[in-house]
Amino acid sequence: MRKQPWAVIAWTQVSRRSESLAREFGACYFRLSRVDRPRALILVYLARNFLWTIAWLLWRRPRVVITFHAHPLISLCGLMYTSLFRKSLIPDVHTAGFLDYDFFPARQLSLFVWKRARLVLVHNEAAREYLNEQYPDLGEKLFVLEDPLPRIDVKDPLPKGTRTSCTYICRFSGDEPYREFLQAAEGLPDMDVYVTGNISKVPGLQTEFRSSHIHFTGFLPDQEYFRRLAASDFLVALTTRPYTLMSAGYEALSLEKPLLVSDSEALRSYLGPLASYCSNTVESIRAGLQTLQTGVPRQKKAWAQLKQEKIRNWASKKQK
Template sequence: MRRPSPSTTPFCHVTWQRHGGRAEEMAYALGGRAVHVYPGALAARRLVLVRYAVSVLLTAAALVRLRPRAVVVVNPPVVPGLVVAAYARLTGARFLLDSHTSSFGVKGNAVAARTLGITRWLGRRSSGVMVTTSSWVAEVQRWGARGLVVHEAPPAWQVAPAVRSERPQVLFVGVFSSDEPVAEVVAAAALLPDVDVLVTGDVDRAPAGMVEAAPSNVVFTGFLDQQAYRARLEQSDVVLALTTEPTSVMRAAYEAVYARRALVVSDWPTLREVFPLARHRGNEAAALADGVREALSDDPAAAADRAEQALSVQAERWDDQLDAMRTALALPVPTPQGA
């Protein structure tokens, strides 16, 4: 079995998702490269098999070119994991499976449920499976694999400090997936007439009639690229990150903390543990409206202090998770500059 030479790329993060931000940020944190494969011209559902075939070729070509000694690969779908597993088998590279909650067949992901056997197979051949909660770690261990709780790296962007506007803006970050209580957010907006509520995500995926029937203070932004998303986040006073899935840890909630913005999250035990300084509310309109009002009631000094405390907790947790990833992938700890 041929081992990658010392001159190769130390690490790659492979993703086939529409957004490549997570891969780019983790690659930067681990001193490597992101391999973001998403042929946008083939995005239509009827072209999925063609897109997957092209993506397999592009992924394999990138791995051959970069020859990483360690790889993280996002799951679902399982196909890029199979490509990375084959590469690891041929070269002796280590890999971690970056398994989103939906990869376990929850959140209405029927395809992931049908391919869960492949996910288990990949997990047993990996150096670890990255998950959101200790409960998923226990599930992965039942497969005979190693589980690691890993969330989100610091973002590549920065935003200006929060400045409370006369008419506050609340940003609900989502993609209209099955676990997002979008209807409840729209109903909460009706209880907050002096606040603008921005809802992200491709409006073609919105439930029929929702956009037309929404109150006038609801703005459906459509899909936001990274630059537009950063701008919306910077303009926001409060971020809503909500889910009906108890084991989800939303990237949007992490981004809100990194941006030092007030945060309202769904009231699940996992989210209470991960975001102890957020406002935790049930996914009902009245409760969400109450959470927004409470977040907006803080005076600027109290809000800034709360945001800094939340950021400190998050940064310390990320350092621990980063160390666990380095250990699993046998990556060296970088030497501090000037050492």
């Protein structure tokens, strides 16, 4: 049996936040994949993940377990282990955990787990206020911890072209207005637009948007992905979720890149006036793209100062 002081557990395809938390806390990272459809297969994967996670926890015996709380079962799994062996559970609550699963019995199950956890991590102050209003019993258990800024080291940067280029960081998920973005980008043929993410999730989309200045990169390995971001003049990240702080925001800040994001209280609170904001409509997105395309100063010094401020703030919270 191998003992490990801290563990971070995720049931997802990719979670940069979970990876970063594991690195910062010196924790062992355990990830299992998941599926979103069909329903019968979802149940099979949930049962498999539940059993594998219990077995892994019994093997590793961590003192502190941080769970990627989107689906409540992952934290219930952690609670069973930590209750049995008197260890500590810290659910890391993603937006899906309190918006997508806000129905019976998932809502009640989440609250049952959260009330018995040592802490409940949320990603921003707006999410904390929302959960505090919905679940006043949680009280001081709610703790705001943004993502640690990623350590991005681009050793072999891509050559920069002669035209303005932007990268739209996308996963083609239900909360991303990717069609609106593509419609907006189609009207800007003098700018190279790169779109990341697994486009096969949306059959026919690449055929629908065939403009020569729009380039679908597919899902990129980390080093290629960061090379693409570093070569861009600015980045774009959009979401319809009101309480989400997207990984793209942290990546842009780490790279000190101008950023166009959806206008939300959570994003404005974290990024402040340096970012550019838009609503998730074709017209607003196109206006935001044009504003950055026409040469808004990079404000590199201000981005660098904000970056260092966020690094210091995260280090301070980590000690708590």
